[in-house]
Amino acid sequence: MELTTVWFVAIATLWTGYFVLEGFDFGVGMLYRVLGRNEPERRAAISTIGPVWDGNEVWLIMAGAATFAAFPEWYATLFSGFYLPLFAILVGLIVRGVALEYRGKRDEPAWRARMDAMIVVGSVLPALLWGVAFGNIVRGVPLDADHEYVGGFGTLLNPFALLGGLTFVAVFVTHGAIFLALRTTDELRVRANRLATRTGAVAAVLTIAFLAWAQALRGDTVSVIVTIAAIVAFAGGLVANLLRREGWAFVGTTLAIGLAVVSLFVALFPDVMPSTLDPGSTLTAVEAASSAYTMKAMTIITAIFFPLVLVYQGWTYWVFRKRVVVA
Amino acid sequence: MDTLDLARWQFAITTVYHFFFVPVTISLVAITAGLQTAWYRTGKEKYLRLTKFYGKLFLINIAMGVVTGLVQEFQFGMNWSDYSRFVGDVFGAPLALEGLLAFFLESTFIGLWIFGWERLPRLVHLGCIWMVVLGTQLSAYFILAANSWMQNPVGFRYNADRGRAELTDLWAVLTNKVVLVTFPHTIFAAFMVGGGFVAGVALWHLIRRPGTDRDVFRSALKIGASVVLVASVGVAISGDLQGKVMTEVQPMKMAAAEALYETEKPASFSVFTVGTLDGSKEIFSIKLPYLLSFLATGHFDGEVKGINSLQDAYEQLYGPGSYKPNIPLTYWTFRLMIGVGMASAAIALWLLWTTRRGRAPTRWLVWLAAPLPLLPLVANTFGWIFTETGRQPWLVFGLLPTASGVSPSTTSGEVITSLVGFTALYGVLAVVETKLLLRTIRAGLAGTDAPPDTAPDQPDKPLSFAY
Numbered sequence: 001m002e003l004t005t006v007w008f009v010a011i012a013t014l015w016t017g018y019f020v021l022e023g024f025d026f027g028v029g030m031l032y033r034v035l036g037r038n039e040p041e042r043r044a045a046i047s048t049i050g051p052v053w054d055g056n057e058v059w060l061i062m063a064g065a066a067t068f069a070a071f072p073e074w075y076a077t078l079f080s081g082f083y084l085p086l087f088a089i090l091v092g093l094i095v096r097g098v099a100l101e102y103r104g105k106r107d108e109p110a111w112r113a114r115m116d117a118m119i120v121v122g123s124v125l126p127a128l129l130w131g132v133a134f135g136n137i138v139r140g141v142p143l144d145a146d147h148e149y150v151g152g153f154g155t156l157l158n159p160f161a162l163l164g165g166l167t168f169v170a171v172f173v174t175h176g177a178i179f180l181a182l183r184t185t186d187e188l189r190v191r192a193n194r195l196a197t198r199t200g201a202v203a204a205v206l207t208i209a210f211l212a213w214a215q216a217l218r219g220d221t222v223s224v225i226v227t228i229a230a231i232v233a234f235a236g237g238l239v240a241n242l243l244r245r246e247g248w249a250f251v252g253t254t255l256a257i258g259l260a261v262v263s264l265f266v267a268l269f270p271d272v273m274p275s276t277l278d279p280g281s282t283l284t285a286v287e288a289a290s291s292a293y294t295m296k297a298m299t300i301i302t303a304i305f306f307p308l309v310l311v312y313q314g315w316t317y318w319v320f321r322k323r324v325v326v327a
Numbered sequence: 328m329d330t331l332d333l334a335r336w337q338f339a340i341t342t343v344y345h346f347f348f349v350p351v352t353i354s355l356v357a358i359t360a361g362l363q364t365a366w367y368r369t370g371k372e373k374y375l376r377l378t379k380f381y382g383k384l385f386l387i388n389i390a391m392g393v394v395t396g397l398v399q400e401f402q403f404g405m406n407w408s409d410y411s412r413f414v415g416d417v418f419g420a421p422l423a424l425e426g427l428l429a430f431f432l433e434s435t436f437i438g439l440w441i442f443g444w445e446r447l448p449r450l451v452h453l454g455c456i457w458m459v460v461l462g463t464q465l466s467a468y469f470i471l472a473a474n475s476w477m478q479n480p481v482g483f484r485y486n487a488d489r490g491r492a493e494l495t496d497l498w499a500v501l502t503n504k505v506v507l508v509t510f511p512h513t514i515f516a517a518f519m520v521g522g523g524f525v526a527g528v529a530l531w532h533l534i535r536r537p538g539t540d541r542d543v544f545r546s547a548l549k550i551g552a553s554v555v556l557v558a559s560v561g562v563a564i565s566g567d568l569q570g571k572v573m574t575e576v577q578p579m580k581m582a583a584a585e586a587l588y589e590t591e592k593p594a595s596f597s598v599f600t601v602g603t604l605d606g607s608k609e610i611f612s613i614k615l616p617y618l619l620s621f622l623a624t625g626h627f628d629g630e631v632k633g634i635n636s637l638q639d640a641y642e643q644l645y646g647p648g649s650y651k652p653n654i655p656l657t658y659w660t661f662r663l664m665i666g667v668g669m670a671s672a673a674i675a676l677w678l679l680w681t682t683r684r685g686r687a688p689t690r691w692l693v694w695l696a697a698p699l700p701l702l703p704l705v706a707n708t709f710g711w712i713f714t715e716t717g718r719q720p721w722l723v724f725g726l727l728p729t730a731s732g733v734s735p736s737t738t739s740g741e742v743i744t745s746l747v748g749f750t751a752l753y754g755v756l757a758v759v760e761t762k763l764l765l766r767t768i769r770a771g772l773a774g775t776d777a778p779p780d781t782a783p784d785q786p787d788k789p790l791s792f793a794y
Contacts, residue, residue, distance in 0.1 A: 091752060
């Protein structure tokens with residue numbers, strides 16, 4: 001495989017990992033306030049993501065940095081073009097991160113209520129806007145011959161991208177609820193399980209609509225197959241959830257999110273930023289790529305260290321594998 | 328103001344703000360790890376209590392460092408897309424290495440450390456915080472390597488077809504002579520902040536709460552003040568080496584640091600100058616003869632190039648235009664960095680002397696509690712303002728002017744939105760963080776000696792130490 005393709009796959013992998021992992025902690029962030037009916041329950045719910053959410057977020061930083069290093073043109077066009085949504089995502093992630101760490105540092109209901117509001121907003125807003133952003137990447141945006149974004153903020157809020165945003169929120173809520181059912185006990189567990197059934201139905205409809213539309217816009221045989229696999233995995237996850245097989249349900253939503261993101265990247269390749277103006281203005285992976293030396297050096301280093309990261313991040317999940325009880 | 332100025336202000340504000348939390352994080356995690364190691368080896372309870380107390384303060388601080396760091400990662404692409412296009416091939420690599428080798432390590436092991444107190448074997452738990460220490464050091468190294476490349480581009484070639492710099496030697500970028508001196512300077516400077524923080528908090532407790540935990544805080548005061556002193560020696564030595572490298576690779580920055588307009592041999596070090604506003608004429612000054620020559624070249628009679636002759640040389644090399652940074656700004660930030668840093672070392676020395684052999688600090692010394700961490704922190708800030716504004720008008724020295732790096736497609740309305748938004752958000756968070764920090768400091772060691780929450784083989788309960 002060409003190194004450019006290898007790095008396209010690497011970027012896709014990082015985003016996939018990010019949405020699978022941060023997906024459930026976004027979901028927990030959106031849900032713990034309503035699912036937990038009192039402070040001990042809420043504390044237990046949020047403790048399920050306590051040790052891991054920060055590590056999950058590094059997948060995003062890594063996706064950004066790897067794009068910068070391997071596809072500087074892509075990084076430049078994407079980040080400057082999607083300026084305001086990215087600004088809003090940053091604001092969301094900032095208030096969320098601070099609130100997650102500070103929530104338990106003062107034992108007062110008013111303080112916690114403020115932190116809860118920050119966590120909810122900081123979980124919904126980035127989830128929604130990542131959906132909008134990915135919808136736009138796949139759909140294409142107006143780029144000029146220099147690959148500069150020439151649309152406005154309104155251009156990004158098209159129906160397809162907004163559907164993408166809603167889909168991301170609904171899927172992450174379901175993914176988070178299933179994670180909570182898997183990681184808590186007693187009433188909280190039951191409530192999370194029931195909620196996942198309800199939100200799962202909505203998420204399934206949105207997912208089918210969004211992914212089918214994406215394939216209609218820009219799909220090939222492979223991406224259609226991956227899309228179908230994603231939908232089947234999601235359906236399987238929801239059935240497992242109905243049967244209260246929480247582990248399998250989580251495997252289902254994990255695979256569904258992973259395959260859905262992969263289907264979008266497969267549909268995108270070999271472009272990275274399609275232009276809606278002139279097809280000649282479309283930015284391709286090859287055009288956006290770094291030099292062969294940089295690609296090679298990065299490949300060697302990543303091949304050595306990335307497995308190590310997976311091992312110790314996996315170990316964290318193993319250490320904190322037990323269910324959190326309400327205390 | 329146009330997009331360029333707005334983008335520069337945003338970068339300055341968000342980066343200076345981010346760096347309020349960075350030095351505290353780097354040093355406080357290492358000091359906390361040291362305290363936990365002392366507890367592990369001696370079994371003395373006071374070290375455990377200090378570990379938990381300062382560990383909590385560290386966590387309050389690093390939360391801010393992490394989230395404000397996110398902005399840095401995005402900002403290059405958002406506001407500096409042409410810069411990103413020009414340097415991504417070179418600059419992206421250390422950034423990606425920072426994520427891969429440092430951020431994963433930090434974030435994963437910090438979670439294990441926070442939530443693992445009663446769940447992991449003691450030695451493994453201790454290992455976790457040392458992994459965080461390693462992560463912060465690696466992070467500092469890679470980001471400084473990236474910054475050093477902007478000061479002194481090495482290991483690349485210019486590709487005229489693509490109009491960009493391309494990496495030819497990653498090892499050269501990672502062993503840039505600028506990063507080799509900047510890394511120790513930055514790390515030692517960070518330890519002056521963290522040491523000052525530990526000592527300042529302890530001093531406040533010793534004076535304002537003399538009845539509680541006197542022995543524990545006496546230890547903390549001595550540890551903190553000693554860290555400041557040792558680090559200040561490191562800062563001075565590495566800073567001296569840095570001055571010589573700077574004279575070699577960025578002579579204009581050295582000349583601007585001294586507002587040295589005409590080449591001098593030997594050159595004297597200006598301690599204090601009252602001059603005209605643009606700095607081109609001096610009205611009154613105090614000078615130490617030969618010192619600048621020694622700082623810049625290592626010889627007392629070495630020649631130090633002046634701003635005017637460098638300007639002429641650069642015009643020959645790069646074409647017409649001004650190659651001078653903002654001279655009053657570089658002159659004063661350079662001096663204040665050194666002066667304020669020396670003052671904080673002096674305070675630490677004095678504290679160690681006045682509390683020697685069991686002596687209690689006098690009451691009015693409580694006024695030094697806040698300056699202990701804040702002076703070195705301000706010195707850090709001045710240092711960064713100096714080195715970044717001293718590089719101007721270049722974004723990448725000799726290769727890319729700052730004005731050429733800004734995003735062409737970004738509108739001033741967008742940048743105003745984010746500039747105002749980040750500044751307002753950061754302002755609010757500063758108040759929230761400071762209040763929480765002060766509250767936690769006042770609460771002192773209460774609760775740090777609580778018995779374990781859970782027996783090891785029960786399901787996980789939320790921990791009081793964590794959330």
